[in-house]
Amino acid sequence: MKHIFALILALISLSCCTTGQSSKPVASTQSVVRVAPDFNADSAYVYVEKQSLFGPRVPNTKAHDDCANYLSSELKRFGATVIEQKATLTNFDGTKLKACNIIGSYNIEKPDRILLLSHWDSRPFADNDPNKANHKTPVLGVDDGASGVGVLLEVARMISIKKPNIGIDILFVDAEDTGAPYFFKGNQSEDDWCLGTQYWAKNLHIPGYKARFGILLDMVGAGNAMFYKDAVSVEYAGSVTDKVWATGQTIGYGQYFKNGQGGYITDDHVYVNRLANIPCVDIINYDPQSRQGFPAHWHTLDDTMRNIAKPALKAVGQTIAEVVYSEK
Numbered sequence: 001m002k003h004i005f006a007l008i009l010a011l012i013s014l015s016c017c018t019t020g021q022s023s024k025p026v027a028s029t030q031s032v033v034r035v036a037p038d039f040n041a042d043s044a045y046v047y048v049e050k051q052s053l054f055g056p057r058v059p060n061t062k063a064h065d066d067c068a069n070y071l072s073s074e075l076k077r078f079g080a081t082v083i084e085q086k087a088t089l090t091n092f093d094g095t096k097l098k099a100c101n102i103i104g105s106y107n108i109e110k111p112d113r114i115l116l117l118s119h120w121d122s123r124p125f126a127d128n129d130p131n132k133a134n135h136k137t138p139v140l141g142v143d144d145g146a147s148g149v150g151v152l153l154e155v156a157r158m159i160s161i162k163k164p165n166i167g168i169d170i171l172f173v174d175a176e177d178t179g180a181p182y183f184f185k186g187n188q189s190e191d192d193w194c195l196g197t198q199y200w201a202k203n204l205h206i207p208g209y210k211a212r213f214g215i216l217l218d219m220v221g222a223g224n225a226m227f228y229k230d231a232v233s234v235e236y237a238g239s240v241t242d243k244v245w246a247t248g249q250t251i252g253y254g255q256y257f258k259n260g261q262g263g264y265i266t267d268d269h270v271y272v273n274r275l276a277n278i279p280c281v282d283i284i285n286y287d288p289q290s291r292q293g294f295p296a297h298w299h300t301l302d303d304t305m306r307n308i309a310k311p312a313l314k315a316v317g318q319t320i321a322e323v324v325y326s327e328k
Helices: 002-016 042-052 063-077 144-159 194-201 231-250 266-272 309-324
Strands: 081-090 097-104 113-121 167-175 214-220 227-229 257-261 282-283
Touching: 042 063, 042 081, 042 144, 042 309, 063 081, 063 097, 081 194, 097 194, 113 144, 113 194, 113 266, 113 309, 144 167, 144 214, 144 309, 167 194, 194 266, 214 231, 214 257, 214 266, 214 309, 227 231, 227 282, 231 257, 231 266, 231 282, 231 309, 266 282
Parallel strands: 113 167, 113 214, 214 282, 227 257
Antiparallel strands: 081 097, 097 167
């Protein structure tokens, strides 16, 4: 995901994108007929915070293993059928990573399904930190990782209370943020990133698994978050992208869901689209005005709980819930 190769393409693409447009939020949500239960932002915030307390969730560490156990147990507590897809993956420098994708499924008897996913690992390098001395220090990854997982844990809790009409699979993917840092001297590739998703897409947790569509959450917790339609989502899942953004705007969250394209971003949805052939969109905080295209705390030691805002969690969570519960 979110690395220099992708950022160059993304920033170049801004010259022909309509990122300057903004969505007008609905003045009141009272007249909007909702089909989903209320998304509890307080609850989601607690799930984000709980992950942060483990420390950096870098593969091959105790914090990583402890968090995996926590995520599996929470999905089970909320009534999901859980599969832990464990694998040894090869990192950019040849290091072997003990990774674990965690899948929680609801309404398993239903063939029509929706895939919701987020990465749960955190970056081993704070290679965008303003202090160069920190560049080899792991990041806490609260917004970049934990925020999306926290939203999906709350969605899981909602589903445990009121099931939607369709099958739901919540996928927590591992080893997303382990790609080569700028100071690595060897060969670098886009495929150095999103290792867990690449493995899942080539080794589906259920043979022949299909979903109507997928929705990826990444960096969705910041109070000033802006979600543009990235080029990959538009190319592979244009109608789904339009549905998600229209839903967010209709229920009053147009200040987050922007009318405009955010460039090309390498993220887990790339491999869900290309390898699993499931149309998948990416809801990701993208700042077209910043140097790197992402918020200032991205890949720094400042990616902590102080960046997390409950209104942003609410906006994303309620939007996802409305999309899920409106499917027949």
